[in-house]
Amino acid sequence: MGAAYWWMLFGMALVTYIPRMIPLTFLDGKELPPIVAGVLRNIPYAVLGALIFPAVLLVQEGNLLFGVVGAAVAFLIALLGGGLMSVVLGTIGVLAIYSLFI
Amino acid sequence: MSIFVYAGASQYMALSLIASGVVPFLIVTNTFVVNIRHFLMSASLNVKMDRAPKWLKAIYAFGVTDESFSVLATSKEEKVSTPFAFGVMLIAYGSWVSFTAIGHMIGANLPLFLQAAxxxxxxAMFIGLLVPSMKGNRKVVMLAGLAAAIHSILHVTGALSTGWSILAATLLSSIVVELFYVHGRKTAETMYKREEEA
Structure with missing residues (x-):
């Protein structure tokens, strides 16, 4: 591992940190127009949607059904009112059994 | 790498790029593109967070990840306190670094079916965070559904790389749904006024 590797690591650390830091410090204490604040409040839900789909369907390369089953089980447990841990562990459990038998 | 570059997707990407001999500058550029979505997340989190000195916010900005952001932003409290944010992020970062080490030792020794599961x-965690907010809230369903659809289309067509695609889908969905609701509210108000006048 030469100097080039450490420079790359440093660069990666920098471009990872900067986009996270700038909005939190520069927007600090500023009053935003209500429409902008509204859009920013929407972002968590939109970003979760985009993070889940389509990635959840593609967790197993070439096996779409695996992801479909996983997503369906997770949604089902969550809809039935299961907590975060029961959603995660339940889904892993079902998929483990599923992949043992398929 | 896990200690300094606190971003899973970037590490995966960097590994495959190093393996195929891509120049470091391009790897750094790619890392930036993958992480650009956190710009939006931080801006959104800023609305939700309790007031705090800038240097404190600059410190916990390091801990903004998909996971910690999702946990903090979907919390039921009106405002998120700074100590709570630090707690969430320290636990996340601590387990990130220590489990990277443990994972390094265990390697691929887990049974294959467990690895897959x-x-x-x-x-599953993202779904577990999203669904409780979706219940009885059509706006949240629309936001998540629209962003998921846009990102899926961009992914299938290969129009944008994943980092930009998530950014575009999130922004577009948040803006469109917000405009839809603002417009809807205005129409309802004018109708109400007309009824009053009549």
Missing amino acids: MSIALY
């Missing part, structure tokens, strides 16, 4: 864990 665990790959769903991250998405």
Whole structure:
């Protein structure tokens, strides 16, 4: 591992940190127009949607059904009112059994 | 790498790029593109967070990840306190670094069927965070559904790389749904006024 590797690591650390830091410090204490604040409040839900789909369907390369089953089980447990841990562990459990038998 | 570059997707990407001999500058550029979505997340989190000195916010900005952001932003409290944010992020970062080490030692010794099943864990957590907010809230359903659809289309067509695609889908969905609701509210108000006048 030469100097080039450490420079790359440093660069990666920098471009990872900067986009996270700038909005939190520069927007600090500023009053935003209500429409902008509204859009920013929407972002968590939109970003979760985009993070889940389509990635959840593609967790197993070439096996779409695996992801479909996983997503369906997770949604089902969550809809039935299961907590975060029961959603995660339940889904892993079902998929483990599923992949043992398929 | 896990200590300094606190971003899973970037590490995966960097590994495959190093393996195929891509120049470091391009790897750094790619890392930036993958992480650009956190710009939006931080801006959104800023609305939700309790007031705090800038240097404190600059410190916990390091801990903004998909996971910690999702946990903080979907919390039921009106405002998120700074100590709570630090707690969430320290636990996340601590387990990130220590489990990278443990994972390094265990390597691929986990049974294959368990490895496969665990790959769903991250998405199961996202679903577990999203669904309670979706219940009885049509706006949240629209936001998540629209962003998921846009990102899926961009992914299938290969129009944008994943980092930009998530950014575009999130922004577009948040803006469109917000405009839809603002417009809807205005129409309802004018109708109400007309009824009053009549």
